Amino acid sequence: MVGGGTAFAMDQRITLSVDGERSTVHTYGATVQEVLDSAGVTLDEHDAVAPSLDTELEQGGSVLVRSGRELTLTVxxxxxxxxxxALTVGEALQQIGRNPESLKLSVDPGKAVPESGVEVEATAARRVVILRDRVRIETATTAGTVEKVLEDNGISLGEHDAVDPEPGAEPTDGMVIDVTDVLSEPKTEEVPIEAEVEERENPDLPEGEKEVVKEPEDGVKKVTTAMIMKEGVKTEHVLKEKVVKKPVKGITEIGTKEPEPEIDSSAEASSLNWSALAECESGGDPTAVNPAGYYGLYQFSMQTWQSAGGSGNPAEASASEQTMRAQKLYDMVGGNWQGQWPECGVHLFD
Incomplete structure (x- = not known):
């Protein structure tokens, strides 16, 4: 009787909860480990128990055991x-530091996590900014469309209100949603698009002279406008534009050819046969160069060319300028052509 009474006194009733299943364990053990041993419960590597295994329990104590489960989360x-x-997806997410409300989940947060594990796909909340005249709203959303983001933030769109991006667009992280409250019926009209004119230099045209190579053609665009609220004031605003006819660029050439220098020559010099002289001196080639230092139609030396007012290389000047310089040279030497063109000068009188 004494021994039996002692055994009864040491028997303890402990409540054991394993993955939500509760039972009462009668044990003579004093620690959590001894209670689990009495109940035939073996812990795996990823299982959890509370209190800790070496905790000493008193009559009416309780032990909680949760089995480890694998959660594959794709965000x-x-x-x-x-x-x-955790026993549910929502609890499991919180356990790994994820807020279920900040994710759009492929399964319900209340779904049980089986011992075999669970796979969950999720879309993280996007940070977006909503601009509506003077109102700015920063929010995180898991909504699938811009329109749903606006609805979730208490914004109902009017019939003609404009939204950028489009209401059906998918929100992205960092997106700015611009809402324009349209106060009047939009009106659309065609507006001309002035065509540009490209100006090109033409070295063959006299300096300053213009020649139209291609006429410009104006384009047309449809412009939709309406009254909106801007900074708290009603303002006419362009809602959208659409080009219906592209403008065609015009082309105008502008002459850069410098005018031939005007050189007064005597009637005598002008009446001479300069083409015959040129034929004899250079074969009539204005670009002719003699290695001895003579250039152009009339085989100027650099000294005589410069004395007649020429600049640069005579062979690079136009034929008309070379003839005018030669006539000036003739007048400068008083008609003494023998000193300038001793062999060919006689042809001036052909």
């Missing part, structure tokens, strides 16, 4: 595996 295409002891 925005990136997957990661986690070991959790």
């Amino acid at each position: 925005d295409g990136k997957s990661k595996k986690h070991w959790v002891t």
